[in-house]
Amino acid sequence: MDSGTHLVMGVALGGLALVDPVVAQNSMTFGAVMAGTILGSQAPDVDTVLKLRNNAVYIRHHRGITHSIPAVILWPLAITGLLSLIVENANIFHLWLWTFLAVFLHVFVDIFNAYGTQALRPFSKKWVALGVINTFDPIIFGLHCIGILLWAFGANPVVTFGIMYFIIFIYYLLRFAIQSAVKNAVSNTIQDEDYVIVAPTLRFFYWRVAAKSKTHYYVGRAYGRTVNIHDKIEIRPIPKTPLVEKALSDTNLAAFVSFSPLYNWEISELPSGLTEVRLIDLRYRSNDRYPFVAVAHLDDELNIVNSYTGWIFSEDKLQRKLQIGSS
Numbered sequence: 001m002d003s004g005t006h007l008v009m010g011v012a013l014g015g016l017a018l019v020d021p022v023v024a025q026n027s028m029t030f031g032a033v034m035a036g037t038i039l040g041s042q043a044p045d046v047d048t049v050l051k052l053r054n055n056a057v058y059i060r061h062h063r064g065i066t067h068s069i070p071a072v073i074l075w076p077l078a079i080t081g082l083l084s085l086i087v088e089n090a091n092i093f094h095l096w097l098w099t100f101l102a103v104f105l106h107v108f109v110d111i112f113n114a115y116g117t118q119a120l121r122p123f124s125k126k127w128v129a130l131g132v133i134n135t136f137d138p139i140i141f142g143l144h145c146i147g148i149l150l151w152a153f154g155a156n157p158v159v160t161f162g163i164m165y166f167i168i169f170i171y172y173l174l175r176f177a178i179q180s181a182v183k184n185a186v187s188n189t190i191q192d193e194d195y196v197i198v199a200p201t202l203r204f205f206y207w208r209v210a211a212k213s214k215t216h217y218y219v220g221r222a223y224g225r226t227v228n229i230h231d232k233i234e235i236r237p238i239p240k241t242p243l244v245e246k247a248l249s250d251t252n253l254a255a256f257v258s259f260s261p262l263y264n265w266e267i268s269e270l271p272s273g274l275t276e277v278r279l280i281d282l283r284y285r286s287n288d289r290y291p292f293v294a295v296a297h298l299d300d301e302l303n304i305v306n307s308y309t310g311w312i313f314s315e316d317k318l319q320r321k322l323q324i325g326s327s
Helices: 003-019 027-052 055-061 069-086 092-110 138-152 157-190 242-248 251-259 315-326
Strands: 193-200 206-213 216-223 226-234 263-269 275-281 292-298 304-311
Touching: 003 027, 003 092, 003 138, 003 157, 027 055, 027 069, 027 092, 055 251, 055 304, 069 092, 138 157, 157 193, 157 206, 157 216, 157 226, 242 251, 242 275, 242 292, 242 304, 251 275, 251 292, 251 304
Parallel strands: none
Antiparallel strands: 193 206, 206 216, 216 226, 263 275, 275 292, 292 304
C-alpha cells in the first residue's frame, strides 16, 4: 500500500489498541503504543530511500529484506527499545505487542498488491503478490479516514475500527471474487493462454490484463467479465548476441528483468551511431503507451554509454534521463 494508507492504518490500530485493558488504563502506555503503531506501520518502507541512489537498486530491493520475516521480528524490537527510552513508564510487553501487529499488518496488506513483497525471506526470495488491491485503494483509505474522524468526534474507537475492519475484510473477499471472474473471462477470451496477470486499478470493476500464450502476448483491460484486448504482440525470443548479452548485464536492464514477468523488446540503430536495446513491460499500458521500460545505449565496441530503467511517459523525458545517467 501507499504511505498515506499505511499511516492511517497505524492510527486506526492505535485506536483499536484501547481494547487492551493495559493500554486503556495507562495513558503513558497508550501514548507509546500510538507512537509504536504509527512508526511500525511505516518502518518496512524505509527502503524507499533507495530511490535516492537509482531506480535499479530501488526496483531490486524495495519490499525485499525490509519486509522479510527477520525484519518483521526486528522492527518491533527496535521501535519498542527506542520508545521505552522516551516513555519510561510504558508497559514494554504491550508496547511491543501492538507495534509488532502494526509491522505485521504493513507487510501482510502489501502481499495483496500487484507489486507484492519478499515476505518469505530468508526461506524464499519469491515475490508474493496476490494482485487484488491497488497500491492506493480509495475505499480502504476512505474507510480509515472516516473511522479516524468518527473517533475524533467522540465515537468509541474499538467499536468503530472493529466494524471498519470487518467491512474491509468483506471488501477483500469481494475483490478476490471479482479477480477470479476476470481471470475466467480472460481464459474464455484468449483460450490458449499459458500465463495471465490481472491487476487492479483505482476503479472497482476495471482491471489491467496481460497474458501470454505460446505464440503471443495479449494486453488489455477488463470491466467485470468483459475483456477488451488492445494489443496482440507476437512473441519473439530475444537474440542471444554479444550486444544483447552485454546490454542485459547492465544493472538497469538486469533489475528490470528481475522485476518484470512479461516484457517485449526492441533493438534499433540510433542516428548517433549507437545501438539501443529497449525492454518494455507489458503490464502497465496507459494511453496507448507502455511507460515502464529499461533502455541501454551501446557503442560499436559494446560499451554501455548510458542506461535507464523506470517510468517514462515521453521520449523527450527518456532522453533527458539517459543524458543525466551518462553525465
